Amino acid sequence: MAVLIFFIAHWFLSLFSQTFFYHRYASHGAFTMSKSRERFFYIFSYIVQGSSYMSPRAYAIMHRMHHAYTDTEKDPHSPKFQKNVIEMMMRTNKIYMGIYKGTYQPDEKFMKNVPDWPAFDKWALTWTSSVFWSLLYIAFYIFFATAWWMYFLIPIHILMGPVHGTIVNWFAHKYGYTNFKMNNTSKNLLPVDFLMLGESYHNNHHKYPASINFGGVRWHEIDPVYPVIRFLNWLGIVHIKSTSLKKVEVEF
Numbered sequence: 001m002a003v004l005i006f007f008i009a010h011w012f013l014s015l016f017s018q019t020f021f022y023h024r025y026a027s028h029g030a031f032t033m034s035k036s037r038e039r040f041f042y043i044f045s046y047i048v049q050g051s052s053y054m055s056p057r058a059y060a061i062m063h064r065m066h067h068a069y070t071d072t073e074k075d076p077h078s079p080k081f082q083k084n085v086i087e088m089m090m091r092t093n094k095i096y097m098g099i100y101k102g103t104y105q106p107d108e109k110f111m112k113n114v115p116d117w118p119a120f121d122k123w124a125l126t127w128t129s130s131v132f133w134s135l136l137y138i139a140f141y142i143f144f145a146t147a148w149w150m151y152f153l154i155p156i157h158i159l160m161g162p163v164h165g166t167i168v169n170w171f172a173h174k175y176g177y178t179n180f181k182m183n184n185t186s187k188n189l190l191p192v193d194f195l196m197l198g199e200s201y202h203n204n205h206h207k208y209p210a211s212i213n214f215g216g217v218r219w220h221e222i223d224p225v226y227p228v229i230r231f232l233n234w235l236g237i238v239h240i241k242s243t244s245l246k247k248v249e250v251e252f
């Protein structure tokens, strides 16, 4: 029971930080927040992503490239150009690390208005940090696992962020239905998406990248993070941009 609770909590908290902070805020600027709150979400992301913590800046720049170059050779991750999931994950990681280390130079237009906290990332992205978190996950399983097969869940904990990224970047560009005819392979992977917190309405998202609501095109497309952002906006913690409430086509 403890393992199940831990797995579900880690899955959804890590995914929430990715969709809320990295994707909708850092990459698409769908809402704004103060610098101190931004730093709070940096620390929150570090805790909930643990061993697979990613640089929000490098993630955002790479993700903007994905929207601008979807399914072309310049796309950081496309099932059209990579033969399998592993090959796509390796290429994504190579470009992401290149952006983070400054050895890969993306177009200037992708680098504007991205959150950046180099001193924090420098420390949070070390091998020591990843190993520390991984050992914590293993220790949890040693204490609480009640069956041998549960240990097979440990690699998912260690690679939680990339696992979520791959589900969207690979599967939501291969399987599912479309609401909009696009020049790319984006699909809505799940008709009702609680499992991926709205991220799998990927065809909707490619059509309206800055919209605060990834669902809402068909009646059953409920995006669980949309009301959370509306609530945080109501509390004054974030500020939703007026354009993000409309379905508008923007560059990224």
Ligand SMILES: [Zn+2]
Residues within 6 Å of the ligand: 066, 070, 169, 173, 186, 202, 206
């Ligand atoms: Zn996509």
Ligand SMILES: [Zn+2]
Residues within 6 Å of the ligand: 023, 027, 028, 063, 067, 205, 209
């Ligand atoms: Zn996006």
